[in-house]
Every structure is written in structure tokens, then in C-alpha cells.
Amino acid sequence: MTTEGSAFRARRPQDWLEDYARMCTIRAFENQVQRLAAGGEVPGFPHLSTGQEAVAVGVSAHLGDGDSVYTGHRGHGHALALGSDIEATLAEILGRESGLCAGRGGSMHLVDAARGLMGATGVVGGNLPLAAGAAWAAQSRGTDRIAVVYFGDGATGSGVFHETLNLAALWKLPVLFVCENNGYAEFTGREEHSVVQHVSAFATPYGIPTQTIDGNDLPGVYAAAGVAVRAVRSGSPYLLECLTHRLSGHYVGDSQQYRSAEELAAARAKCPIERLRKSLIAEGIGEDQLNRLAEIAQQSVTTASDRARSAARPDPRDVMDHVYSSQDIVAALRCSA
């Protein structure tokens, strides 16, 4: 029995199969976004989470109603892992009125408040203090709800990362910092950004419990995230560093001149979905069953994509909707315009 084998006993086989299906859905979704973007159907420049699926799925398994999740520019997988509707998520990325944010946010700004996805920021590091604030609100209300924020290793170069760690430690905020360390800050490798090899090292001086794990190992992520979430629910920040690989470029269309074909091939060989598949087969799950789950995932994305592509575009007359919530301000703007 492998170590992964013992990890599998923590849950029912059905749970692992659901996670496998979710990871397949995210992969199929990202592949579809890539196709649509290449075909010129996606405004802007979407950033794909291809290859990082195990982190989103393994962490989300521990979250529930009332928890607040913040992500960044590479957040499609985080939304889907929380259960966001595939069609509404894709419609948002296509800029449609039926999208999660009525086409006002797009790929980098997915919000699905009903699922606990409270924000996605395109400014690297900008989401970190927001999650700390959500954690403060939960703490202040006396609940056991927590905040989770996903960020990349690139965010550790921002001052606000260090400010937020200090504040979270000082106020004992229930916030889980999840670093998806894919080795690249946009187009530049980590060794050119920092002399600190592991992001977890930044947590140590603040007394924040931390762990560096293999982020491509779903059972490992699930187990480590469970430890982390329990610590956070009991009133301590936690930094979980997940080592992973970005199998796409920084954004769709990035020619990736900065990394070799060999490096990319090595990263592909560590695909978290393929790895989980092999482990599940070793645990006695039939290949047919796994193939069927992958086909269903692909089919659900294809169906959602067909619907989202034919969904109505926003009415240009509504362009001024949602700037302010207060009716006083809306009225003042109307008088003034």
C-alpha cells in the first residue's frame, strides 16, 4: 500500500470520484476557454488554471456555507470547485448578461457570492487583505466561518502580502492563505524574483503555521487542507503552500519563450488528473467508470459552452447599472448627468 493508498481511506470512494469528476470538469472548461479564446470569442486575455486543479478541488472540499473565498486572475478552477454553474461561469468569461457578474467582471473578476466566491482581483496581491478583512468580520461576528485566499508565488513580491501576514497573525484572523506556487510570476521564474525558495518560509517569522506540499497530489492536498482548515476554524491564520505547475502560459496566447519544451513536458508528466486516475485504478476503481466521469465532465462543458455562446449579450443601455448601490447616489448622478 502506498502512502497515497492510506490517504484514500480518509473518505468514501464516492468522494474521491466526485473530486476526480470536478478536476476533469475544470480541465475540460479551461480547454474550452482556450479554444474559444483562440477563436476570438473571449474578450480580453483569460488566464487558465490548467494543471493546478488538485489545489482548488482539495481545498474546496473543506469549505461550507458562509466561508468566504477570494481568488485572483487565475480563478476559473476555484469558482468551479466551489460549485459555480459551468454555464454562468463561461457566460461571464464570454461577457454575457447571463454570466455570474452580468458580463461586468469577466475572466479575472469572477464573483459568485451565493457559492462563497467573494472576489477575484486582477491586481496580484490585492486580494490578500480583503480575505483578512472577511476573516475579521467572521471573527467579530463570533462565527466559526473562515476566509480563504488563493494567490501565486508572484504575489509574495508585493508589500501587501507581508503587511497582511503580519496583521493576520497579530489579530489571530481565521484566514487560510493558499499559495499555488507554480514557479512562475507571470513570465519570469521564481529564482529571478526572490532568494526565498519556499513561500512557507515567509509565514515562520510571524508565527503562522505553515506547510509546503505537493499541490498535484489530490489526496495530499485534501489531507493538508483539512489540517489547515481545522487550525483556521479554531482561530489561527495558516499558510498552505502548494507546489504545482501551470500547464498553460501566463494567459491564452502566451508563446512561453521563457521555458523549454523539456520543462513543459516534465510538468505535463506530473498532471494531477492523470496521477489521481492512476491512484484510483490502483485502489480498485474501474477504468470504465473513470472514463465515463471524464466523458460526462466533457459533455457538461460542451453543453454549457453551446448555451453560453448563444446567450444574450448585455444591453449597451445598461452600461451605467451597478456603479453605486445607494439610491441617493444613483438619483444624484441622474440629476447631474
Added chain:
Amino acid sequence: MSQTFIEILRRALDEEMQRDAAIHLLGEDVAVGGAFGVTRGLVDRHGTHRVRNTPISEAAITGVAIGAALGGIRPVLEIMFIDFATLALDGLVNQAAKYRYMSGGQLSVPMVVRTQSGAAGGAAAQHSQSLEAWLTHIPGLVVVAPSSPMEAYGLLKSAIRLGDPVAFIEHKRLYSMREEFDASAPLPNIGVARIARAGTDLTIVSYSATVVDALQAAKVLALDGISAEVIDLRTLSPLDMATIGSSVSKTHRVLIAHEAVTQGGWGAEIAARIGDELFDELDAPVRRVGCPFAPIPFAPELERALLPGPETISATARALCGKG
């Protein structure tokens, strides 16, 4: 008995915190009163959890306030000097201002950022600026700048009760200003200007401490037979063009006075809007009074030389009325 601007602000915060348990204060030194003593004593009445000292981390504490607002509490954040807003701009500009829009109306950020601006007493170039035009430029933000203690009382309460992010800019020169507290004063609506003094010959549009200068100038102008109407904008964004329009339709002459550097100042926008919407009402070009294009100096005589005051306003007004 009269109270200072600071005392009346503290009273507004205290009453709002009693009214609504969701309201929390945070900022550098707020538990010991903040740099100017506005929040002094509030920690004793509302506890360290609702009056939270923060590290000197403007970027983080602004983001924390935003996340807290999204999480259901109503933060009142103090940024000690508006000059330090340079470090808080990602939160204010990219996050708070755009949350409602980017989420398609799912979420909004009801928070107030109290900050303090303006030149007085040799605070020098990095503690004296009037940077309100940076914020009025951003859709999604509300910008309020009171001109007196009772105005600050009502506007702060209204700002706290609003559902959108508000930058509430206090001028340090007003902090010692005294006024009788009037419990019967109605709370003003955000977005509505007031006529601080009625007049017929010209309109002086102003806000914050410069309203005090404009009212002094109006008194002097009255001795010369010039009747100046003074508009106190109270809310800079959204701009109350209706009040400006009725006044200009009566006086046909406009002077805009603020302490901020004239170039790119909020007065430039107001002048442009008057040109666009009220050109036929004008008998003379719109004039602006503000700081010349230089940083605020340290030495008292240099600081005095740079700042516009009642004399600059009255001299410009006389010229505008052909009596210069």
C-alpha cells in the same frame, strides 16, 4: 455650549456605534485617539474589538476594511493623512470602487474612509496636500468634504449609513473650529450641496475649509457692494450640478475656490461642466482660485504665500465683477 470639529466628529462616531453594532473603527492609533484625537475615548465605550489599532500598513488595512464590509460589518477606516492614500490606492481605486460594478450588483462595499487633508501649521509637503481630485476621478467612490463641525456631524452619519464606499475628507485647519451642537439639525443627503450664503452678483463654489475663506471674502465683498452667493458642495462626487445651475442662472458669474493645486483640481471639472451645461448663463469666463503648481512648503511665510485665502478669493471676485 459650543464644541470643536473634533469633538462633534467623535460624537457622531460614538452615536453611530451605539446605533449599529456592525460599525467598527480601524486605523493607525485609533484606540488612543488617532493623530488628532478624533477617536479618543471611543475604545473605552466600545471595546478594542470595535476600535482597532492597526500596524502602519495602509495597503493592508484598506483591503481589510473592504473585506470586512463584504463580510457584513461596517468599517470606518482612518487613513491618518490623505498623503498616505498613495499607499491605499489599490484598495480604494481597484477594489472598493469597482466591487459593485464588477460583481454585476451582487456585492457592495459600505465603508467610510475618514482621512485628513490640507495645509496648516508647517506640516510640509507630505502631510499637507489636497488630493481629493484623485478620488473624484474614480467611478464608484463617493467623496465628501465637510466645511464646519455641524456639517461634519451630519455628513459623517449620512456617509456611514450609505451603502457605498465614501472618502470623508476632513481639513486639519477646521479641527479647532467651534460650533454650537444642534441636536435638531436634519441629516443631510449625500450628493446635495447647500447654499452657505445667499447672494445675487456672483457664485463662489467651494468646499471644505475654503468655504470658511469664501464666506469671509463674501463679507468683505458685501462692503464693496458685491453680493456673493457661496455654495458649499459638501459632496464632491457625485457633483450637485442642480444647485450650481440654479445659482449660476441667477448670478451669471462663477468663481471656484479650493485649496488643491488648480491644475487638474476638482475645480477644473466643475468649470468644464459649467461651460458645457450653463454657457448661455455666463456673463464672464469661469474663474478658479487654488494653489499654484508647487508642493506645500514648510516655512510659515512660504506656506502663507502659496495658499489661497479670503484675499485671493475677494480680489478674483472683484475682477470677475468688473470692479477689480
